[in-house]
Amino acid sequence: MTMLLDVKNLRTWLRSGDGVVKAVDDVSFSIAPGETYCLVGESGSGKSVTALSIIQLLPQDIASHPGGEIWFDYRHDSGERERINLLDREIQVRRRIRGGRIGMIFQEPMTSLNPVFTVGEQLIEALRVHYPQLPGAEARERAIDALAQVQIPDPASRIDDYPHQLSGGQRQRVMIAMAMACEPDLLIADEPTTALDVTVQREILRLMRELQQRRGTSILFITHDFGVVSEMADRVGVMRHGKLVEEGAVDDMLRAPAHPYTRELLAALPENLRRERRGVVVPFAAAGASAPSPLLEIQDLKVHFPVRKGLFRRVVDHVRAVDGVSLDVNPGQIVALVGESGCGKTTLGRAVLRLEEPTGGSVRFDGQTVTGLSRQELKPFRRAMQIIFQDPVSSLNPRLNIATTLIEPMKVHGIGDSMDERIARAEEILQRVQLEPASLWRYPHEFSGGQRQRIGIARALVLDPRFVVCDEVTSALDVSVQAEILQILLKLRDEHGLSMLFISHDIGVVEYLSDVTAVMTEGRIVEMGPTSQVCGRPAHPYTRKLLAAVPRLRDRLAS
């Protein structure tokens, strides 16, 4: 059987400043017609650059191909087939292939559609490029048909919508419709579901599989998520530092990976992490007299954002981000707050720390009410309650070195008597999160994402807090780094009795880390209980739907 795509010894070098980055270095693989090939790897492994090299979307002035061939089985409009090397074909042929025979879907559905054109205009434009003689009415017909194919409800009226009127999942469906409109032979999907919620991800993945089966399209699927791999792939290639370290059929790869790096990656998945529990394991306290008094009590907390309209900015409505949440966190307990984007979990975390002003309800910390306190009265609580953020890039001030970031809060709260003492303490805490003490004198941009996240944890720890809000702390990190961070957090809990409110959308991480899980949707908690119970025997239909949507390795391995 002839392969649809045959990549041979591909090299892609990117010029960066004075040096050259070997982004793709001697990669060979092939994709058969109708097959799904998954490229897996951590950030910076060169998987996206490989895809962009195939579709020739890299900027000409910085990218070069010192070697390699990309053979593509080109189907002419007449139906005749010809094997051509995409790297040495003239630009007109490449352009006809790009979009016409090879379609592409990008990661970020929010920015890959042009906001000033309607969905239909963009779809028809994509069609027109490849079928210039298509009459207007027929083009519209085909566009509506394409939207129906990706299961957008009421496509005849949604075609005139602007991108902002669609949800993230619908936008990604439109992107798929655009990529599929010209019936390509190969679809390149670069992390198409990474920015989406799990339930939406599940639908998009199912849609892609259905379209593939109906049309016989081959898919080159790029992802970092082994759960998605296990749902989608026929064959898998693992990339690291621009090289393909291992490839094979998905079942063999997941069951018996040969290369040590693949084994490392699989072992770092939260569902494969072995949890060693030491110290006290605090049981979930059902409402009973014998329960220990909770460290943090949230009662009927509400955060409403006013919606203002008109000349005088009158309040016409409220967005109920958090709408009556009650939650307890016992000393030394890790409570996970799970939910999809927009469910209010981040707002809840911030409202607990009074970073967001609650509209109603109360937060009690160690028996004392925190809500309603003034800035000054709040100061002692600031020391005991800290927060760690999601984005390691924006959570550190780029203009301050690490020493200043860590020492200023200590100074404000009178921890340590002299500068030397505070520096010694900062060094000790950096060691606790496995960083060199010399990191103190460097600036945030000199660190990698995982290191920055550790500095973020160190900043929360310098004040010796008893309670920490972890807001999606691992979602911007690679799996192996995520595993390290999770272990640091667990160690802190076990050795220092730190309580945490762990906000996450990742069920795997929550299962690994937390004692108690609360499931949140539309500003309310729908189910709460010990993690094993909530994740094992979910009672609420929403929890069941959420859990069913999570792609897991073990489902594939069991089947």
Next chain:
Amino acid sequence: MTDVAHMRSRSFSARIAREVLGAWGARIGLGWILLLAAVAVFAPFLASSHPLLLSEAGQIRSPVLAHLTTGDVMMLAAFFGVVLLWRVRTPLYRKGLILLGLVLLAGLAAGAWLKPPQIVIYEQYREAQRAGAYDWVLNTPIPYSPKDYLRDVGQSGLQGPLASDRHRHFMGTEENGADVLSRMIHASRIALGIGFVATGIAMVLGVIIGGLMGYFSGIADIIGMRLVEIFEAIPQLFLLLTFVAFFGRSLYIMMVIIGLTAWPGYARYVRAEYLKLRRQDYVQAAVASGIPLTSVLFRHILPNGVAPILVAASFGVASAIIAEAVLSFLGLGLVDDPSWGQMLSQAVKSSTFNWWMALFPGGAIFLTVLSYNLIGESMRDAIDPYLRKSGG
């Protein structure tokens, strides 16, 4: 991909500085401003009727030093302070404080120790030299003070450049007979001073008001924005004219008024930056750590939002210089002190057109304003991500 990301996150200020200095326009502009600053600082040593050194009956003395004023000493202290602190590795705000302390200290010391003569007699050294009282005399490169009207020479004013062989005036003389080049040199102090002080006042006000508006938003923002709109509606030039008419001609009043009317522009920029930055995680983390409000506002937010303010400031300096020149041209500027705009007005006052009175001060104003605009423009290009070369 990581390497590209790493490059992008290289120290922001270092990258901006490199990009600004890489642009030719900014280099020329910066060169001219630095030249002007050096000339302004060393003006008494460049153009003065008092000799640098002279020997009288075997005793060496320096009349220039004896005539130094407190202002001269403070300027020199500021200059050497900047040169010394340039290479020292301390945070910028601390450098600023050290410099301010140094200048004030120098000013106090000079006020206490220096006793410049109350009545300055410019021609005394020339006359004494002619009478043969000195063994030797070392003059400044231009041996005329800006207010030395050469009464002993008895020439009429408004002579063209190098018109007389006996007294060489490279840029001619003005209507009272003073040397134009000397006045140009001393006028650069006013031009730079009014630019920096007026812009400084406007920036401090703008940063404080705009910062509070942006950080607190809500009611503070609404009130602040109305204040901004009110101040923006005041025509600067007419206010200046009115104040000059009521309170007389004072350089300091001019600086303050230009500063008071220019702050709304900065406030708008600062407000926008603060609105954006206050939701950043590192600011939230600072708040969650209980760090005091002033530190959050000025230490955690301001350095990250300062770039657009600096761009606006460099344009602001240029417009302040023009405002002063306009006032002086209209005859409402300083009375006796040299100023480029005032010299410009002399070009058209007499019946003849005195080209040297138009060309040299006019050229100086043009070059200075152009320089600030060039610097501002290349700074704006450097901080604008959309204008940056792709992949560079």
